[in-house]
Amino acid sequence: MKSSINFHELSKLSADQRQALLTRVEGDLSAFEEKVKPILAAVRDEGDMALARFAMQFDKASVQADALAATEADFAQAEKTLDPQVKAAMEFAAANIRSFHQHQKPEESWMKEILPGSFGGERWSAIPSVACYVPRGKGAFPSVALMTSIPAKVAGVEKVIIVTPPGPDGKIDDATLVAARMAGVDAVYKAGGAQAIAAVAYGTASIPKVSKVVGPGSPWVAAAKRLVSHLLDVGSPAGPSEVIVLADDSVSGELAALDLLVESEHGPDSSGYLVTWSKRVADEAMAALPKYLALMSEQRAGFARAVLSGPIGGIVLARDEAEAIAFCNDYAPEHLEVLAEEPDQYLPKLKHAGEILLGKYTPTTLGNYVIGPDHVLPTSGWAKTASALSVFDFMKRTSIAHVKQHGYPALAKHAHALAKYEGFDAHANAVSDLREKLLKS
Template identity: 70%
Template structure:
């Protein structure tokens, strides 16, 4: 692998050039919209027949309309075929994911006395149904099945399904089926891409319509989610992978290079930057990256090289710590690693990231698989306003209030004044002497 890793010096860039570094591959989805719209329309018209046809056309998988749902035989065969060591690692990960999300789960209801005799609070309930989207285009991702379905089960979602593209053999990946069973999901469907999003948004004979879909995906999935967002909650915007490794002068640049390859190997549509104000670290990392590519397979090394030598990857050298942190916050990465001997000294200034992994012993690999926090994170700058997938994605709050007879008059007086000012006569009448007369009987 001989491609040159991009090297950007922020001090030498124009505002436009700096802005281009902040772009993602899915920022503009207009090129996908026409084709995705046709896929969605086909699924609405033809249902399972369209899903099977798209599986054959796009996934090169021999799937018929009667074979969309994974069978009990598929689950049993997957359990027997899966490498025991892989299953053990999945058990290890599932335990951490379940514990983290159980600890995250809010109390079922709280009610506080806001004023003497006036009580208000929240009641939390699970959403009625959800689909977990598990991608497969560049590999198999049972970790995504665990990360999406376990929080949903912890939240108590009564109807939970998984949709995932079939492989070339027409079947669901063995580890994904085992992960589904670990999480307690019995219904897994062979559908991926835009067609899967359409199926769970509108329903087919086999695939149920659900209230929400969660999970990362390609620009095709992202475009489909935008187009059906008026009929289904599409959750956290989770597109192609992205990473910033923020490194100071206390670390070895080879370590930064090693970690930069973690997310850049996901695919050619990923984004990954090393951001540092140490020229030594930048040069050490740039020199080391080709050596690490040589230790990878051709496909993953090729993905990484495409990213790190392309328009949305490489090394960014800042003038100082302030400029590096400002760039990182502007970027709002999905994954943010802070490589430093004292990483906590920077934490208070890092405002926008899907996750922040601190120190030399916390590479993104651990967060992606076994630490417990969710790895389905906001992308494309949405970390400025959105959060990682959590139990809260599978729950909704209802406000609760109760006012005693003693507390009512003061509240009614002030509410009536505001209602009258805003011109709402019905509001005002409902807390006027008209109500008092009725309540007196």
């Protein structure tokens, strides 16, 4: 059967061809940065007026500059009109997300005796404020509202706000408003794209300047975050969705095809690979994909086809397990789903991924919505050094030390030697006999 879906045999690729499969669309944001700069400047200089203007320009939404914040009436209407089944699903997800992050939260402080009379430790405390960016370009995403704001509240952040694009009707998505209430968010604002990032970086009459912004977004949002990173913490990169489905010979290729489409339907800038060393699995998946694509809406099927027939998508057939694992580790995907009867055997070998979902009963869908671990994950290969969003992103560690009298002499001797070697006179004097005399007086 002919198919437009890419089929790559790793053993037949050159080094450059293999590297091309690892390259993300968001690698170079320079073109977006140039387009974003005037948007940032306008919000910095004009505040809410610029936000209202950009809402009309980019979101085709009529928004008043003095009515950017969701009102009590907006929240009440959202509660009234939201489908009860959707609300119940959100409550289920919220409970699991809250439980997971409560387990994840570290003890408030610890102190250990490093040497006799010398104590060192840490204290964890929440950051003062955060903005959670909830995108809306290709749909509405209340799950993002839950996944970003609940960990912030569990961490103890005093001020948590949501910024999200208004719809064509000038309103905020109902489910996002309900999610905000479930999470205990302090305020929700009608602002999206680069202009929303500018608003929380500079502050406007309506939207407060915050200490940090989290959440996924378009390349415009990613570029804006990069340009304001000197003003606030912009967190780990969270760009277009990406997945690797790693399958061995113990599973059905049809199952692998079903799961490959999950992240591929996000948008044409996403990436998705089925990686296997089983020719049978690869062939079954290739044959099944048209059937599953036919069950999707025209828009979502179009996105998935664009991904799987594009430069960073399709089926990747490895020579053996080692070659498949090496490709996964080099790619460092946002989502890594392991389809196997015994998936645990591969876990020690998989070094880099935003999340690893093990087994036939753990599709990415469950991870995205209801299991509990966060679905805001590092993309573009950043999983090699960055982690999933967590309570730790909303907390900071303060080092604490306390040296008692009997522990001081041994420490002072060695500190004095190092300070003298590095040429810091005051450092050395502070642990010299000058201090001994003062302490005895």
